[in-house]
Amino acid sequence: MKRKYYFFITLFLLLVLSYLVSPKFPLFITRHYNQKIYSGLDSILYLLTNAFPFSIGDIVYALIVCYVVYKSFVLLKKKMLKEVTLFIIGFLVLFFSFFQFFWGLNNYKLSVAHQLELGKGYSKTELDSITNQLINVVNSQHLLVTNDALQKVDFEKNLELFNNIAQLNYKNLPDHLKGILTDNKINKVKPSFYSYMQSYTGFSGYFNPLTHENQVNIEIPTIGMPVTVAHEMAHQLGIASEAEANFFGYITTVQSSDEKFKYAANLYALKYCLKEYRRENEETYQLLYNQLNSGVQQNILDSELFWQSKRNVSSYLFKNLYGGFLKINNQKDGIRSYNKFVDLLINYNKKYREI
Template sequence: MKKIGFWTLIFLLFSGGLSLLKSNTEIVEKHYSQGFYYYYSKTLNFCTAYIPFSIGDIFYIIVGIYLLLKLTKTIRQSPLLKDKIIACTGFTIKAYTLFFILFNLTWGLNNYRTSLQDKLAIGLSYDTTDLIALTTKLSKLVNIQQYQLTNNTAQAVVNRQSLDQIFKKAQKGIETTAIQLNLYRYFPTSINSSLYSTPLTYAGFGGYINPFTIEAQVNNQIPNLTMIITASHEISHQMGYARESDANFIGYLATYNQKELIDQYAANIYALRFCLSELYRTDSAKADQIVASLYPGVRINIYENTVFWNKHKTIIDRAFKHIYGAFLKTNNQKEGIRSYNKFLALLINYNKKVSIYS
């Protein structure tokens, strides 16, 4: 019981410290994101950047086996049922507390850094008129790009790039965007196809950042067009931009800034999906009108992502989305799973400031 009390106290004290950081983003930005995290992630990236498989995925397997063996041993050493329950409770609290502390020290504190909107000196407010304007602009742009890529309005664009090509271009795109947005320093990236792509698919995730080894992981089963921007999104997390909205925005610009038309098209299809999803909430008639104006090939590319995820949707997917939404809320992203949609607010307001599409 003493161990339970000790680890519970450690957890509460650390949680209290995190609460204080919510109102001290400048401290986190200077001393953690631009300090400790920069050097920690740079060191790990140099070690893993040239390894053609995910060290982090293997790390999870080893840790999982170790914890299972440790828990089994703990249970066996307790003779009575009451003792087994106490031992399991103590083990769980200790393991979670250590995970919680390590997660935040190695990557999670980036959730409390200065927000991207403050770095860019832009607001987050927009109205339906702004949304319609961006959606209309993107719809016209993707129509033009789709025809340039296929010479056939009815044909969907197919991305035939290899994973290696996608990853290398994503790295270059992020470098360019880091300079464009004046983001703090940049370092070599480490990005791989995840060994857990099948579980990720059924859990509803296109990729993830390993918060301990700082490796960007991409689900190799998602549609190839989506994979282009997913790679940039995960590298954005690797740079220390933990908020989903920030990673979406940086990932979008990094892909949009690519020289090849197919990458620009992938970026705009991605943004257009967000726009249409949001517009259907506020003005479904206008959303229907814009969708009707899209070339058939464009509509195929927009819906192929939805078709893919619907094909793999299970109770596991719904459970993980609920859990991940709660996880985001506990990590200073109060919108939960809707944090991804905050990307539109950043895009609309940044476009007002610099005219991305002019």
């Protein structure tokens, strides 16, 4: 029994040390953990999980939850409160240790902005410029796809197609972006068993750090699915930051030769830009929104109505919990880390002229 306690105490100390020390060595994490240890581990897990059409990770999570609940219930029934507490603490130490080693240390690697030597921050003028560019591009692409300003763009929910296009587009990325990612085979994104629950907690998909599988919430509006698929793949390729995964989701999808996918990507980027205005000034947001074709507005409205229909207390609870989790793992803006995508997009566009 004492050996078990010594093991967990040692593991806890190593876990705390990893959180304290890792931020001080981003170059080491990038070169040695991300490109060697993590990459090698991902190659092994790819062989174990990619052969299955369903999510092994979803099953693993279910088994873990069932075991923890059952074990806690048995101990509580025996009124062994101390043992329950130690069991839960031990479980959390073990889980976070696996998380850190299997994937979490990627949170401390050199940022995309640093590796591409991009600037940080942006002015109101720069936000205005890229937003207006995106409005023009989205309106033009919308008309190319529909030939009707009033008609929204419809996507068939074809996850196999979304996977194939995303995997192809990752192969076709320019070298300066490929160099940031691990050179690993990409797991196809699988439909999550927990899609219904994810809709009510506000998540479009997730990457399983234990099995390195990519899952998508199959219930979300299809217009957002191609970028979400590419976003989750970015996590598997060693991108931990949500903003950076958003960036790769966008930049990968917009590389497509299919005008529909380009439209979906640029609409995704535009929505994030418009969100910046909406947070500051509803009137300015409305003026920009009114410049969009009616069909584009309908695509945006469909997505907003979907998430509004699912919003409840658990949405706020899980968003706040996940925001806290991101902060612990070096994403200091918490849930707002997703919105840092706009910063990255503007500064990337200034250097590489993507839009």
